[in-house]
Amino acid sequence: MRAALGATAVAAGAAWTAPALAAVAAPACEALRIQRRLDATAAPRGVALTFDDGPHPQGTPAVLEILASRGARATFFLVGEQVERDPGLAREIAAAGHAVALHGHRHRNLLRVAPRALAGDLDRGVAVIERATGAHVTRYRPPYGVFSAAGLVLARRRGWQPTLWSRWGRDWRRRTTPARIAATAVTGLVAGDVLLLHDADHYSAPGSWRRTVAALPMILDAIADRGLYAVAI
Numbered sequence: 001m002r003a004a005l006g007a008t009a010v011a012a013g014a015a016w017t018a019p020a021l022a023a024v025a026a027p028a029c030e031a032l033r034i035q036r037r038l039d040a041t042a043a044p045r046g047v048a049l050t051f052d053d054g055p056h057p058q059g060t061p062a063v064l065e066i067l068a069s070r071g072a073r074a075t076f077f078l079v080g081e082q083v084e085r086d087p088g089l090a091r092e093i094a095a096a097g098h099a100v101a102l103h104g105h106r107h108r109n110l111l112r113v114a115p116r117a118l119a120g121d122l123d124r125g126v127a128v129i130e131r132a133t134g135a136h137v138t139r140y141r142p143p144y145g146v147f148s149a150a151g152l153v154l155a156r157r158r159g160w161q162p163t164l165w166s167r168w169g170r171d172w173r174r175r176t177t178p179a180r181i182a183a184t185a186v187t188g189l190v191a192g193d194v195l196l197l198h199d200a201d202h203y204s205a206p207g208s209w210r211r212t213v214a215a216l217p218m219i220l221d222a223i224a225d226r227g228l229y230a231v232a233i
């Protein structure tokens, strides 16, 4: 059973790094109770904006400013080692009414971390985030969207909802533009989508957050044009 779960989790993770296999990932996520869309009854016209890899000294304040100007709410999947560098910035995210969640203490692929080391990483990360923000963490998204069997078990034991996404802007890439990020994120966007973006370039192409920040107003416009609104989860 353990081996079977591991194989499925690995397949789901691999699928998310290869968009062509996304059709395989959706049923796998459902079977593993990994959330990738919103509950329609909770927010019928809602879209969940999520930002991974922060906080970032420039990217996060820029994203917060745009969200505030639009009255939009989002969820920030924080990295513990980045929160340690700037706990005040993590606190600002929560103080602005956004949700904070765990992305790990270090940004490592779960398939390369032994279960015992992973438990230590998750516990350290959540302690750092909760101490800095005063918020209670209830969600977990692993680096690269790749779950291991151990990662799923550890997250559930701690009461965290494993969460991936249904759409992305592919904003971590070196060769992209704000217009392309926005188009990728909103083409076919519907209520209930969970959208993956990044407010930091700690683990992606240098300066990538600048393109995300430039794309964000276009994405929020498209959400509003469809009669939808951004929610925190």
Ligand SMILES: [Zn+2]
Pocket (backbone or CB within 6 Å): 052, 053, 103, 107, 142, 143, 144, 203
């Ligand atoms: Zn990440």
